[in-house]
Amino acid sequence: MKNPISRHPARVFAASLIMSAVLVACGGNDDPILAVPEASISNASMFFNRTATFAVCQQTGASCETDVATSPEIVAASEDGMTLVYSNSLKGEIGFVDITDVKAPKALGTLAMGGEPTSVTVLDANALVAVNTSADFVNPSGKLVVVDIASRKLIAEITLPGQPDSIAHSKDGKYLAIVIENERDEAVNKGALPQLPAGNLVIVDVAGAPATWKTRTVSLTGLEGMLYPTDPEPEYVDINDDNIAVVTLQENNHIALVDLASGKITRHFSAGSVTLDKVDLTDAPRPNQVNLTQTQADRLREPDGVTWISKTRFVTANEGDLNGGSRGFTTFNLDGSVAFEAGNSLEHLMARIGHTNDKRSDAKGNEPENADFARFAGTDYLFVASERSSVLAVYDMSTPDKPTYKQVLPASLSPEGLLAIPSRNLLVSASELDDRSILARGSLNIYQYQSAPAAYPTLQSVDRVDGTPIAWSALSGLAAASTGTVVYGVDDSFFRGNRIFEIDTASKPALVKNEIRITDPDNKIAALAATLPDVKDPLTFDDTDLAALVNADGSVNLDPEGISLASAGGFWVASEGAGSVNDSTARPVLSANLIFKLSATGVIEDIIQLPADVNAKQVRFGFEGVAESNGKLVVAFQRAWVGDTQPRIGVYDLVAKTWQFMFYPLDPVASPNGGWVGLSDITALGNNKFLVIERDNQGGPDARIKRLYRIDLTGKADGATLSKTLVRDLMADLRGPAGPVLEKIEGSALLANGDVIIVNDNDGVDDNSGEVQMLNLGKLLN
Missing domain, CATH: 2.120.10 (Neuraminidase)
Structure with missing residues (x-):
């Protein structure tokens, strides 16, 4: 994933998690939902269901009568969960959407970034946008743009030492972690690594006015066990409650843990491999045929998105890139050992619900793109987005090392960003593909956690x-x-x-x-x-x-x-x-x-x-x-x-x-x-x-x-x-x-x-x- 998701878009206060028995207008003023104390909720009767789809071409006209491609990739939310902010690299802007009524999102306009926004998160009243300003692949550059959400005005810019990708902030608000990917040119030597300059991780110390924030750079080169030690090409970052950043180095099939206070790499290890059984590994001859009979030994995970599920465990979405992609997700312990491996279960889920993209069978299958984790009404959930099958798989994490499949949610074509807003019982996905000629419009899908049966799939x-x-x-x-x-x-x-x-x-x-x-x-x-x-x-x-x-x-x-x-x-x-x-x-x-x-x-x-x-x-x-x-x-x-x-x-x-x-x-x-x-x-x-x-x-x-x-x-x-x-x-x-x-x-x-x-x-x-x-x-x- 070249533009991974950003977690923790807003601070979620304990008072918003422990809901009282009152009516809250999560579904719009005309359709309130009865919220009850956590202890009395049975998660067996609670499911996520889609309430709206906002095609971001609506920013230029309510009926979307435009051929201009406009792509929401990464999505964040204001502190109160009422405004979505998304990055749109195709148009060099960020966009704002009012979701006060989750059944009727409203366009709030866009703001030019002076470059290609690759990721966005929210801290306090500001949207923090990682922007790529590179002249070319060998001369990467970037900036961090700070935007006031209420006025939708730029208030500060901070120079970054290369092309940024993922951005995250610590829950205590002390740090930002920004992946400087310095991505490769896939037209050069078929995209093979190494291709310098090397990427790194930037830590931003958040103190005082944004214009005074200081940056520190953490080198990720030369780590033992990396496939391309001179070219880490980091992909995604997330931060736990101890202010430890986990960074995926996708093409290197490697993972690094960085202490943000000291700026030191505390651990790093290979993401390892998986042997997949009963999967479809061919997409020829055409016409296609889904044939779940093949085995692939020692397939590199090559993780993309990653999310902490506790202080000591995190989950990777194993999309793959150069040499791998294990078609599922993995729970890792801090020492790099595996607590859970999804194996072929996501591939089988896609076949069961009619979402197998058979033309990708010889590559990376359903391509899990990213993951997010949050607690809704007392129950922990993991969300895994499949880029090629365009669904979100939801897992009950009540037993952390044994994710239990809960349900699957339909998304618009090619979901990239994923955002949980538990304070409003909401989940949002951002699907980047926008091509009117194939009837695909880049969209934000909004889902609500509610006391209702799962509406999807309609057939399995x-x-x-x-x-x-x-x-x-x-x-x-x-x-x-x-x-x-x-x-x-x-x-x-x-x-x-x-x-x-x-x-x-x-x-x-x-x-x-x-x-x-x-x-x-x-x-x-x-x-x-x-x-x-x-x-x-x-x-x-x-x-x-x-x-x-x-x-x-x-x-x-x-x-x-x-x-x-x-x-x-x-x-x-x-x-x-x-x-x-x-x-x-x-x-x-x-x-x-x-x-x-x-x-x-x-x-x-x-x-x-x-x-x-x-x-x-x-x-x-x-x-x-x-x-x-x-x-x-x-x-x-x-x-x-x-x-x-x-x-x-x-x-x-x-x-x-x-x-x-x-x-x-x-x-x-x-x-x-x-x-x-x-x-x-x-x-x-x-x-x-x-x-x-x-x-x-x-x-x-x-x-x-x-x-x-x-x-x-x-x-x-x-x-x-x-x-x-x-x-x-x-x-x-x-x-x-x-x-x-x-x-x-x-x-x-x-x-x-x-x-x-x-x-x-x-x-x-x-x-x-x-x-x-x-x-x-x-x-x-x-």
């Missing part, structure tokens, strides 16, 4: 026989069983060896309790290929195209977007084709839109094709949903094909084996970011009526159209344009979880009791936070 899996979780992600279509509360989902083309998932929606969270691999033991795909022309052209699909759909083990690589239960048993799966006939250079046609009849065990029994004249119109936005009703299959095309002005609703007669096509009238684009509007899933309602998802391809502040419509095919002739009836605008439902509005609402199902279930596709956590919201909307239909 059970373990297989070997003890590893069923790894799932990229859910697309849904279909409900004819009785009960089970739905079936499919994963899309992000993964090879496609599967159907059996999901129990009565559980909270819903439970993936079985996986059914789609297979082709009877060579149905090869038989189809044999009927097609041998000459490849953009209007046909030959045996080369279709052979690529089958793996050596008989599993298949389709693009399942829709699923329906078959009346004769088993399933129908609609697979979206790849490529466009009018874009043969950039996106050549590689596969057709096909409907597969599967047995209850996933075996392909039949394949249905579109008519040749319709295939000749293919664009890459094809089959998105399928539903069987009254002896017919009805499929929804996502967007209009060549020569059409609206997307098709295809109707296939299972007896006559003939096709009809109607056209669906889409709503016009409404997002300020443009984009398109199309269809997703389709669900049979009976009597020739169907529920369809209509959505735009926008998320977060740019999302506008996420709707459920009802269509009626009764008496509709081939070529007819359908009418539609709005059943529900989903925007309020998608804002309900208090995160960014999710883009790809791709699955819908109607339970036997009349409840409607929807789910989003998280794109396999590729340029996506991985958040999955499976929502029960209740009974929407008369």
